[in-house]
Amino acid sequence: MGDPTPNARICCLDLDTFFVSVERLFRPKLIGKPVVVGALPGTRGVVTAASYEVRAFGVRSGMGIAEAYRLAPNAIYISGRHGEYGGYASKVKKILERYTPIVRTASIDEYFLNFTQCEGMYRTPKDADSDTTIERVVREVCQTIHDELGLPASAGIATSRPIAKMASNVAKPAGVRMVRDGEERGFVEPLPCRKWPGIGPVAEARLLEAGIHTLGDLLKVPATSPDGSLAESVRRTVDALAETELGRDRPAFREHDPEGLTVGSISNESTFGHDVGDLYAIHDRLRSLCERVCWRARRRAILARTITLKLRYADFETLTRARTIKATNVEKRVLGCVKQLFRENYDGRRQVRLLGIALSGLEEAPAQLQLPFDEAERPPIGRAVDAVRERFGYDAIHLGVET
């Protein structure tokens, strides 16, 4: 009873220009230089990560590589060692877990930490209040990541995840920003609506159309107007209710759900170097996508009931077609389904830009059934290939095209 009801203490921790930072560990000469990780100039593709030095030229992640090259022809363009990033992310997570047991992975470079329960552990008599305590601890977390891994991180602390996230964005690079309970409105009001997590280009355009520029404007929108429900949900978060946030440690935030599945879908897609109309090339791509996505499912002992084909034509028109079948992770069955979907939906007069295959309706493969099931559906060579890949990585081995 000494402390008043503890406020939620949500920290959003974000690794600054993560892929670029990892590349700099391997090649220190990249430090201080404009670096783009992503597609190489001259190919189809986009910027995956941009260093602050190259952002000064207007380069942003997600931007087409051709445009990036136009803005910053002298930057260093690298495709990046994507095999390394996951390992560093795991190391970061291990550090975070030293500080609080509630750590959620939002993406490879973003984590949410909940200090609500354990803030008292860190309290010292010198701390003016618990906010001071938390801010000090979070600075220590960032410092530890920097000292042990050489990676810069930023963090925001608030009573809710959206505000913590916005605070971490404001804190970048390599800073910590605390938004105290009661300061949310003041923090949020001057910011453009687009800064709110969940308001993207489409919602922003609609809001601007209605003369709503800042989150302060949005907060004034009455519940009954067209954007009233959006305004309401922002108000609820901003005015915030610590207990709501706590009670809302919801599925997206969890690592393991009761069934043990950690993902809702597994997919692979790929864009052709140039658009194709050749059925042989298309089928070959479908086959290799299928091989990859099924391998990923088998590794995780996952079966899928719904198979989705994604097809993007040269003009960027994109369609998805799905079919639900008996749960499987066997290439032959998935490919059969995908080819049928393709046959039923492909307009043969058009060139294809991208193909993708997604598995969803996932369930855990019952260990007992796995073997006989495999036996019937997959030749022994299939299992041998899996075993090689398990040891040496997916690209260690490839099967020739089936005839």
Next chain:
DNA sequence: TCTGGGGTCCTAGGACCC
């Protein structure tokens, strides 16, 4: 040389069952 690839969540309509 416009526009990658991995995901999540939401909506909405239709089928089907009770």
Next chain:
DNA sequence: TCTGGGGTCCTAGGACCC
């Protein structure tokens, strides 16, 4: 005979995030 739900599953598309 007519009317009317509610619940769940499936599919398609789209917004959004990193």
